[in-house]
Each structure stands twice: as structure tokens, then as C-alpha cells.
Amino acid sequence: MIDKRVASAAEAVADIGDGATVMIGGFGEAGSPIELIHALIDQGATDLTVINNNTGNGQVGLAALIAAGRVRRMICSFPRGTSETAFPDLYRRSRIELELVPQGTLAERIRAGGAGIPAFFTATSAGTPLAAGKEHRVFDEREYVMERCLTADFALVKAERGDRLGNLVYNKAARNFGPIMCMAAATAIVQVSETVEAGALDPEHIVTPGIFVKRVLQVETPQLESALIAQGATYP
Amino acid sequence: MIDKRVASAAEAVADIGDGATVMIGGFGEAGSPIELIHALIDQGATDLTVINNNTGNGQVGLAALIAAGRVRRMICSFPRGTSETAFPDLYRRSRIELELVPQGTLAERIRAGGAGIPAFFTATSAGTPLAAGKEHRVFDEREYVMERCLTADFALVKAERGDRLGNLVYNKAARNFGPIMCMAAATAIVQVSETVEAGALDPEHIVTPGIFVKRVLQVETPQLESALIAQGATYP
């Protein structure tokens, strides 16, 4: 019987190695898989390339992973967070690399990675410094930029409910990058608030089919960045 | 107040002009918008380019539209149907053009059309006659073919439920091409078995957000190709 459920966050992230590329879901705190990120901090992997829209908030979650010096390179669209200083400090000291990608191009590159599309063209960023050095091409009299796909060794994602097969549904705008990151990562690791029996999720309502998911961890009452920041929490 | 509902199939398709490109949803009979296609036959538009995975079944729906000589050009992956002879007859007499596209490339070209991606690369068809004349390119030591997006003036789609804003949910495997055709057509026209109040569809379960839909027609008991074929039905 297929059973993708794992017993602990430590087990879920145990094989993330130094130098791995890790997609991390979430937009702001919505969808941020804090428990998995904290397990990754505990686990010790370093020299990571991290793909996330931002760079975390406060001194927990992704911001804490960055502050701990584990991230060599960030691929993101908006490297600023709430009460977050780890990234800008390291960036100004050239201790972390940044690949700045327009948000929609970031999403589409991830989706392309999951869909087996090595490259595509978009008008986004044409004529701007972010297109410098990229191949340009005119289709129907408009200029487009060629963008390569993004894939990852691992994705850390937060969803609402999941089953042993890895089928997922999300919670409101916390869906954001989760579905496409599950597609684009060789090993998608998902924390859910609730695990349910296979068949309990309506086939019409499943957002991420289990084929894209390798591990499911139940975290019944996930922490929220805003609450942690309000408490002045730091990790570890 | 936004109200995309229309009163009749005739009204729904009234402005489809000669020479229009029309995407038609459905895979086999699942999702085939027969009532809208029949209204299009009645309406008389000709010289159409039609995009559908197949070429219809029996002597109703898409097969009848083709048999009526209204289709100048088919873009499809598998121009064969059940008890359907209109397309092969016209094709052998060079009375209809065919652009044969692998099924997944067809789906991705439509999705690209809806997503503002003018072109993308896929390994599908590389090394085969269907890639002849197309730009090839090597990424990471593998050969890919460049494919252009597909858009349309109109899409005719069948869904299960819809509201005045055009939000849609589908019925099982009848979902197939519907969501991406709604995205890729300037005017997506959708027949639904049931119209519901705005807000009646759970925001988490909506498959096609209303932004992609221009017209919604309620057809309470849509006909099924298999039943029509069993009856020996023809249209008109």
C-alpha cells in the first residue's frame, strides 16, 4: 500500500543534502511551511539554493534559515519581508547571492519545470535590466524574453488536508506557490493540518494530485509567522 | 451588475463570423457542447478553423458541423471518431485542411495561448515528421521543438455548473479541454447544466474563474453523442 505519510518533520527533511535546491512555498505567512523549515534548520543542510517569492519574516521560518547562513543563493521576486533583516544584511556583505525574477515569471518558470517545458517566452521584463543577457525574440511584432524553467531537488509546502496518496487541498490564498512547487520538485514534502482517508477528498476538488507529492506530514496546529513575530520569537 | 447569462443558444453564438477560429471542448462525447455546436450550424458561419482533440462522432455535433462544410481547417490530435466519416471524406478530397498536433502539445499550446506565452519548447515530436520545419533546440543535451501558442476568437465549452460571473465547475473527465479553452479564447461561451447564484460555488472548488468566461447558457438536460448515435440522429 502506498503511504506517503511520515511521522516527524525531522524524518520528512532528513535527506536534504548540502547544496540542494529547495523550493519553499508561501506568500507572506500564508502557506509558509514553518515547521518543515525549522526541521531543515535543525537538520543542518547548508549551501542551499532556495526558491521562494520573498525572504521570510521576523526571525523564524525562511528568515531564520537565511540568518543561520544556510542559504548560498536566493531565487525570488521580492527579497523583503516584515521585520526581516537577515537577507539584506547578508546581501550587502555579499554573503548571499540573489537571482531577482519577476513574480509571474518566477511562477511560470516553476510551472514549466513541473510540466517538462525547458524554456518559454514572455513579454515580462522585456526592455528592462532584468532581461539583460537573455535571449530576446519578436513574435507578431512584440518583443519577448526567453526564460528557462526552474526545478528543485525538494519542495517544502504547506497545505490544508492531504491523504496517504499525497492528494492535497489548500486553504484560501495559502494555495499560492504550493501546487506548482509540488510539480517542479523531485521530492515534494508537504505539511498538512489534517490527514484524511484516501477517498475522503472529492476527486473534483483535489488541487494537487498525489502524483506530485512524495511525503505528507501532519502538523495539526501549524504556527503562524505573524504570531511568532508578535511574540518576538526567534529560531532556533 | 455583471450577468453573463444568455437566454438561448442562438444568442450565445450569434456573433461568430465567417472565418473565425473556434475552440470546441470535449474529448469523445465527454464535455462536447452539442447544443452550442448545433446552434452554430443553424447560425451559418462558415470557413471556420476549429480546434478540438478529435473530429466528432456520428452525424451530430462537431461531425455535423464538419459534414455541413463549415470547417476550412481542423487543428487536432486524432481526426477519427466513432461512426464518423465526414472528416476523412472531406480530407481525402482535399476539401478540409488538417494541422495534426500531438495531444499534449495541443493542450499546452492552448494553455500557452491563454497564459500569454507566445512560444515554448517541448521534447514531444522531436525526431518525428510532425517536427519537420519547426525550430529545434538543445537544452541540457536534449533536443526540443519550439511550438507556438494557440488562441481563438471563440470557445464553445460544456461545464456542469456556472454562475452569472462565469465561474465554472465541471463533471468528472468532461473537464478535459474546457478550462484551457476558456483561457485561450477571446470569447468563451459555456453551456452548463445548472446555473447557480454567485457565491453558491465554493471559492476553493471553482475550476474556471469567471474572468475567462464571457457567456453562460443553461442547457438543463444536454444531449449525449452516444445516445444520439444510438438513435441514428443527424443534424440538422
Added chain:
Amino acid sequence: MSDNTAAMSTTKERRGLTRPQMAWRAAQDIFDGAYVNLGIGIPEMVARFVPEGREVIYHTENGVLGFGPPPEPGEEVPELINAGKKPITLNPGASFFHHADSFAMIRGGHIDICILGALQVGDNGDLANWSTGAKDAVPAVGGAMDLVAGVRRVYVIADHVTSRGEPKFLHRCTYPLTGAGVIQRIYSNLAVLDITPEGFLLRETAPGVTVEELRELTDAPLAVAEDLKTIEAPSLS
């Protein structure tokens, strides 16, 4: 999400329209049934002033269509936020979708109107609103480049000059571009300008603002519409 800190500059010595009045003026151009994406800051205010009787569907790029006004205090839901990460509510008929689908709406030309802030706008429609090119700054772009490239009508709301009195609307942007030739209309505190193939066209002025003043505060030639109007905004502050 774009960096429009410039648009948030101090209000001292501001003339013409208040910021709510600028948002009000922009709101008059939002048509019934429009799908609209509003940037962070003053653009967000636009939703408050759309004339009664027009139904507008708001999109936020983090994956919500059909959201409503901010919730009452205490009613915030952490998973129900906009691109500015501020709490929102849902209108009937709202939907959720993932980021790639959300930007398919933008890139695919499905959003009718986008309104955002600006550091500079060129009279060729170029927009600069994400970076001043300062060496020590951490660059951040968010979804601004996708919005201006993908949305059919892209409008700017911005003060006519910076807090240091420098024109924001000029022949060519000097800051790094967000997009080339993407802006159709500007709502400033002093005027409504259209971008035409010939450059800026003055459509409307704020009460008491003269064409001569505007020519002085705009760093590019300024054509004047034959039917130049005065903006008659309600009192809003």
C-alpha cells in the same frame, strides 16, 4: 507588489488633489464589469471610490479573484490576504487559484485595468517604479513587470513631482524600467495625462492649476486636449 515609496512621499507643499481625490478620479474610469488589479498604496484606495452601480471584480496576484474590502478588526484571516499581505474579504463569486494561474490571468491579457504607483513615467509610456538604481539597495520587483506587460490598460497614480520637486513625468525615464511603452494614462495630484504616440496629452487639470505650471513641472513636451477639463472631485482627505 511594486516599490512605490516615492508615491508615499511627504505631503508638505503638495498642491492640487489630495491622495483620496486622485484615487477618486482614477475610479471614475473603471467601467462596469471590469477586472481590475490595484497596486499597493494609493492605487488600493481606488476601490473605495468606484461609482455606485458599477460591479468591479478585483484580482490580487497572490491568487484571489473577487475580493472585497478589508475585514472588520478581529475578523482577519491569515490565509486571506492580498498582494500587499494585507487582510481582505471575499465577495460572492470569488475564487482561489495558484500563482501560475494567477499570472496567466495577468500575462494572458485577461485583466482589464491595472493601476499602480510610479517613480517616473516617460512620454513614450515607459514606467519606472521598482528601483532607483541605487548601488546599495536590495533590488525587489514583485509582480510589477508582469502586470505592466500583461494588463490591457495600465494607469499610474502618482504625485506630479517628487518630494524634492523633481518631475516624475519626463521624456525618458532615468531609472531602470519596469516596462517599456506600457502606460496609457496618469492621474497626478495636478492633472490627468494621456500617453499618445506623440507624447503626453493634458486631458484634465486640478482646480487652480494652469497649463503653464504643468509645463514647468513636466519634463517633456505637453500637448493640450482641445476639450481640456477641470477635475471636479468631491472633498476627500
Added chain:
Amino acid sequence: MSDNTAAMSTTKERRGLTRPQMAWRAAQDIFDGAYVNLGIGIPEMVARFVPEGREVIYHTENGVLGFGPPPEPGEEVPELINAGKKPITLNPGASFFHHADSFAMIRGGHIDICILGALQVGDNGDLANWSTGAKDAVPAVGGAMDLVAGVRRVYVIADHVTSRGEPKFLHRCTYPLTGAGVIQRIYSNLAVLDITPEGFLLRETAPGVTVEELRELTDAPLAVAEDLKTIEAPSLS
């Protein structure tokens, strides 16, 4: 959906395994937890013979993951069909998705195994299964090119020779290709062949079939595995 009419050729003079036995043999290689797409015809039969205790998730390219066996007569649902347009049922944990997402699963390498029919297979792994190149034929390809390009392991089930006795497995295909270098393994009525960088490698033979016969019926050099085995299939017809 591929045109594997050749694989459906008449059974007269067939030797070796029956078609159900061919499907049974292929089924032994489907591992527990595999995501599998089965082509129309004999490949569909494979699902019946997967050894007990292995949970396999079946994908059909028209947009269903996790489907089950055909329904009882009278229980068919018109909207619940597979790529061959035949009625299916759902297993617990099934899901529906649109065509672009379905082919993202295929093209993106998420399906573990695809098994389909063949007109010809080259000893370089080339597959021809959609067209004989006949001038008067209406060409039709379906999802075969996407499947062979995208799925990690692509296996063929096909009779070793055509109904006219011509070898289907040869040095280079003469029919138009479905994909180049895409096949890893062939299950025929006479043998199991692997495609290796050096060409065909004979792994297993049907009972009573000799290496010499196979060399005669295969139009390419045939290496023989050191541990050549005989297929011991149950009696199935």
C-alpha cells in the same frame, strides 16, 4: 491514444505467449507505488495481472488519476472514460484535472511507466506506432508522442512479427517515428527484449522458442543475456 491496429492483428499462426500472457509478463515489472499509463489494446490488459500487494495508480491522459477497472454493465457514466473513450471507475484517492495539467504529468516526467503498442521498434529505441506513412491514410497521433517523450520508462507490448510475418523489431524503423530512442523494453509473444546502448538484448524467451528462431524473426543483431530465462506465465487466454 495510439494507432496500434498492427498489434491487434489476427492470431492465426501466432506462437509463444497469448496476448493475456504478454500482458501478464509486462505486469510483473510494474512496481509497487508506480504511476502508470497504459495504451489502448493489449496494454490495457496489463492492469488485470499486476501481482497482488502492489498498489498501482493509473493515469489516463484525458484527465483522471487513480481510475479502476471497467464498471459493471449498466453502471457506465458518460463523463467517466479513459483515453480510449471506454468507461472506467474510480479508486479511492482519484482526482480529475484538465488536459494541460494531465500532460504536465506526462511531459514533466511524473509518470513512472507507460506501456503501449508498436508497429516497429528500432534497436536504438526508436518507436513507430502511429502511422505506416500510407499516402491515402488520415494521419492521427493522439497522445503517443507526448507519452514516449515524457514518461521515464516506456515499454512496448507487441507481437514479434506482423500478421504477414515481417519483423517488427529491427535495426531502424522504416515507418514515421513516434519518438526517437524512447523504448527501454519490449514484451512480445516470443521474448522479452531490452534496448541497450549496444542494441537489442534478449532477456527472456517464451517456452519452446529458441535464440536461433528469434534471430531469424528480429531484423537486427540480438545479444543474449548471460542469465537468459524462460518466461513462466500462467495459462491465460
